[in-house]
Amino acid sequence: MDLKEYLEQTASQVDALIDRYFGTACDDLGKASAHLLLAGGKRLRPAVLLLAADAVKKGSSTDVMPAALALELTHSFTLIHDDIMDGDEVRRGVPTVHTQWNEPTAILAGDVLFASAFEFISMAEAPDNTKVRATSMLARTCVEICEGQHLDMAFENRDDVSEGEYLKMVEKKTGALYAASAGIGSILAGGNPSYSSALYHFGQGIGMAFQIQDDLIDLLAPPEVSGKDQASDIREGKKTLIHIKALEKGFDLSPFKRRLSPAEIQDIIAKLNQLGVIAEVQETAENLVKTGIKRISILPKSQERDLLIQMGDYFIRRSY
Numbered sequence: 001m002d003l004k005e006y007l008e009q010t011a012s013q014v015d016a017l018i019d020r021y022f023g024t025a026c027d028d029l030g031k032a033s034a035h036l037l038l039a040g041g042k043r044l045r046p047a048v049l050l051l052a053a054d055a056v057k058k059g060s061s062t063d064v065m066p067a068a069l070a071l072e073l074t075h076s077f078t079l080i081h082d083d084i085m086d087g088d089e090v091r092r093g094v095p096t097v098h099t100q101w102n103e104p105t106a107i108l109a110g111d112v113l114f115a116s117a118f119e120f121i122s123m124a125e126a127p128d129n130t131k132v133r134a135t136s137m138l139a140r141t142c143v144e145i146c147e148g149q150h151l152d153m154a155f156e157n158r159d160d161v162s163e164g165e166y167l168k169m170v171e172k173k174t175g176a177l178y179a180a181s182a183g184i185g186s187i188l189a190g191g192n193p194s195y196s197s198a199l200y201h202f203g204q205g206i207g208m209a210f211q212i213q214d215d216l217i218d219l220l221a222p223p224e225v226s227g228k229d230q231a232s233d234i235r236e237g238k239k240t241l242i243h244i245k246a247l248e249k250g251f252d253l254s255p256f257k258r259r260l261s262p263a264e265i266q267d268i269i270a271k272l273n274q275l276g277v278i279a280e281v282q283e284t285a286e287n288l289v290k291t292g293i294k295r296i297s298i299l300p301k302s303q304e305r306d307l308l309i310q311m312g313d314y315f316i317r318r319s320y
Contacts, residue, residue, distance in 0.1 A: 175208040
C-alpha cells in the first residue's frame with residue numbers, strides 16, 4: 001500500500017466515525033460542532049497516530065481508532081477558534097463556523113470538540129495506565145497549542161521577531177499536535193519509552209515543517225486550491241518565516257497588512273522569489289523533516305515506518 005492509498009483508507013475510516021458520532025446532530029450547537037468535521041479533510045493526524053501504533057505493535061491500530069478520532073476533534077476545535085481570532089471567512093471550502101452561525105456558538109462548538117476528544121481517548125482498547133499517559137499528553141498538548149497561538153498573535157504587534165522565536169511558536173502551535181499524534185499512538189500500542197520518544201519528536205519535526213509549508217501554501221495557493229483566502233497571513237500581519245526572512249533581506253511585508261488584489265499578491269510572490277526567500281523557507285522545512293526521519297530509524301523495519309517516512313516527505317511536497 002502506498003501513502004496515498006493509506007491516507008484515503010484512513011480518511012474513509014475516520015469519516016465513518018465522524019458520521020456515526022456527529023453526523024446526526026439536530027440542534028444548532030451540534031451542527032456547528034460537526035460543521036468542519038463534515039467538511040472533509042485529509043485526516044493526517046489520525047493517520048500519524050495509527051501508523052505510529054502499528055509501527056510499534058502491528059495490528060494495534062484497530063484498538064486505538066477512537067484515539068485517532070480524538071486527535072481530529074482536537075484539530076477541529078483549534079481551527080474553529082483560530083478562525084474566530086483571525087477573522088477568516090472560509091475553511092475547507094465552506095463558511096467558517098462563526099460565519100455560518102455566530103461567534104458565541106462557534107466558541108461553544110470548539111469547546112464541545114475539545115471535551116469530546118478526551119472522551120474518545122478513554123474509549124481506546126488499551127491498558128488504563130497507558131490511557132492516563134495518553135490523556136496527560138493530549139492535555140499538555142492543548143496547553144502548548146494555546147501558548148503557540150498566543151505567541152502567533154503577540155508577534156503581529158512586533159517588528160523584531162527572530163527565526164528562533166518563530167520556530168518555537170510553530171513547535172507549540174502545530175508541531176505539538178503531530179507530536180502527540182505519534183506519541184499517543186505509540187503509548188497506547190505499548191511502545192517502549194525509546195520508541196515513544198522517537199515517534200513524539202518525529203511528529204514534532206514534521207509538524208513544524210507542515211506549518212512552514214502551510215505558510216507557503218497560504219501565500220502561493222489560490223483559494224480554489226487551498227480552500228482559504230490567499231495571502232491571509234500577510235493581510236493579518238503574521239510574522240511567518242516568510243515575513244522574517246524577507247525583512248532580513250530588506251523587504252518589509254508590513255505595509256501589505258490590508259486587503260490585497262490578486263495582482264498585488266503576484267507581485268509580492270515575484271519579489272520573494274527574486275530574493276530567494278521562498279527557497280530558504282522551503283529548505284528549513286526540508287531540514288526539519290530530515291531530522292525527524294533520522295529519529296525513527298531506531299524503529300524496527302516495517303511498512304508502517306516506511307509510510308511515516310513518506311508522510312514526512314509528503315508534508316513538504318503538498319501542492320500550491
